[in-house]
Amino acid sequence: MKVLCLSGSARAASFNSALLAVAAADLASRDIDVVRVAPAELTALPLMDQDLEAASGLPEQARALKAAFHKADGVVLACPEYNGSVTPLLKNVIDWVSRPDEALPAPACFQRRPMALLAASPGALGGLRGLRHMREILGNLSAMVVPRQFALAKAGDAFDAQGALRDSKNQEAVAGVIDDLLYWMEAIHGKG
Template sequence: MASSTQKVLVFAGSAREASLNKQLAKLGAKRIEALGGEATFIDLKDYPCPLFDEDIETQGMPENVVKLREILAEHQGVLIASPEYNGFITPLLKNTLDWLSRPYQETPGLGLFAGKWAALVGASPGGLGGIRALPLGQQLLANLGLIVLPQPLSLPKAGSAFNDSGALNDAATGQKLDALCQRLVDVMANNHP
């Protein structure tokens, strides 16, 4: 079992209330907990940040960016559910990660991400399940210095993928999510890929 210090921050790159990716992220957080990890789900809608602009940054780090930085600093891993917009990750996800990658006080640029683990999942009501955006998300996270687990989970036809309790209808997909969450919990506990 992972030690209590191995915490995973879980969020979706969508602010929409009925987001399928939020639903998948929440399920991922539950599965991490069930598999021996410690997960914290946050909703980026609760932390609105301006579009990244160095002119804004020179006036002082926005309050919600500071809050997100403090939350991320307390976690050793992330599980991100990434929607796909026109084949790419969402502007919300990119903007959030851009703000978090900036130097602030004693933390150098990218310092918040160094040595942390990351896993990606994606859901879409369409047949591709966000699969075009997931490699781009993995590339971005790797560029930021995170250690990214291979084989992200793609969830196509997500509009009908969840039952009333929030679990996945398809047992095989549920097993894939569990396997990814278990790998994340295990690598964090063992501190090696």
């Protein structure tokens, strides 16, 4: 099985990217093929613009991301919260990946695709408000957003120097989200 992992933050010291690394390590420990998208690949995407799309088609970066989503049996998104909602970077990715093209119809990258949501924030809610919006956006695209999610509060103190989570309960929460993702991947795709 293959899981695509990406963070909605381009910040070098991103808590969400650190949390995504924890999830990716958990997946790898279960012999899952993990495909990580580098933040530079996301920032290279132009702002979603239908005039640009009409003039020159989907940008090559968008085609590559669409292919990565389509090939994945599941997706893990680390979703920073900006002003109580999703980041422009992550929304731009979703907007481009959801566009139709000759190779992949519009819903092919999301429809029935199991997706797991994580968030991390220095605040007390851990990015929880943004996850609600992300769940709604992905649901509108017919993605199967797994029921369990995890929002890491007080993320500035949550990681040790090696990037591991200090609190075993937080590690268990990430593992629980991965458990849900793998369950739904098996249920939908029949791979195990």
